[in-house]
Amino acid sequence: MIHELRTPRLALRAWRPEDREPFAAMTADPAVMEHFPATMTREQSDAFVDRIEAPMAADGWGLWAVEVVGGDRFIGYVGLARPGFEAHFTPAVEVGWRLAATAWGHGYATEAASEALRFAFDELALDEVVSFTIVGNVRSRAVMERLGMTHDPADDFDHPNLPEWPQRRHVLYRIGQAGWLSRGSA
Numbered sequence: 001m002i003h004e005l006r007t008p009r010l011a012l013r014a015w016r017p018e019d020r021e022p023f024a025a026m027t028a029d030p031a032v033m034e035h036f037p038a039t040m041t042r043e044q045s046d047a048f049v050d051r052i053e054a055p056m057a058a059d060g061w062g063l064w065a066v067e068v069v070g071g072d073r074f075i076g077y078v079g080l081a082r083p084g085f086e087a088h089f090t091p092a093v094e095v096g097w098r099l100a101a102t103a104w105g106h107g108y109a110t111e112a113a114s115e116a117l118r119f120a121f122d123e124l125a126l127d128e129v130v131s132f133t134i135v136g137n138v139r140s141r142a143v144m145e146r147l148g149m150t151h152d153p154a155d156d157f158d159h160p161n162l163p164e165w166p167q168r169r170h171v172l173y174r175i176g177q178a179g180w181l182s183r184g185s186a
């Protein structure tokens with residue numbers, strides 16, 4: 001069974017076949033993919049969704065499809081994943097997001113990711129959740145900071161799956177149970 005989550009404005013739900021077309025449009029958009037090595041073809045995008053759906057079916061949680069309640073049926077994904085590479089902080093669970101450019105600037109990523117973190121700490125009882133992105137992805141780093149995640153430059157790393165890419169340097173953000181419980185109280 002796939003856990004589905006709700007926030008005041010959003011539903012974090014299982015993927016549906018009809019999500020694939022708008023997701024492919026997102027992954028073909030140079031603005032959405034600015035901080036990734038390349039845009040994706042429809043075939044690559046569908047294969048990416050397959051790689052999201054498989055662990056979600058097995059675990060019951062993952063990178064949920066995000067819907068605006070009473071609005072857009074699909075604006076992208078937000079949720080939890082296990083990084084599929086080895087680094088100094090793995091094994092780990094990461095919180096991540098990718099939204100259509102039309103859905104930026106509404107607080108949706110932070111709202112959905114807060115609920116994903118609540119699920120990670122309250123229901124999965126994880127000790128820690130990480131997030132990472134390339135150094136220059138200011139919007140993504142701002143989401144991490146709004147979530148109360150913290151960055152130690154000593155954690156920065158070169159993404160091992162992107163050996164030929166000049167932007168392979170990544171920042172790592174972390175939040176633990178204690179940081180989650182004390183959020184907003186600083």
Ligand SMILES: CC(C)(COP(=O)(O)OP(=O)(O)OC[C@H]1O[C@@H](n2cnc3c(N)ncnc32)[C@H](O)[C@@H]1OP(=O)(O)O)[C@@H](O)C(=O)NCCC(=O)NCCS
Pocket residue numbers: 031032033035096097098099100103104105106107108109110111132133134137139140143146
């Ligand atoms: C990273 C990404 C999800 C961030 O999206 P975002 O819309 O900037 O982030 P949020 O959803 O938290 O929204 C915050 C913005 O909404 C604004 N906002 C408007 N209404 C709001 C509301 N009701 N509540 C909260 N914020 C609101 C905030 O002021 C903020 O605006 P600002 O960017 O001008 O400061 C998005 O840029 C994206 O999908 N990028 C491409 C994929 C990507 O790089 N993913 C990460 C790879 S690691």
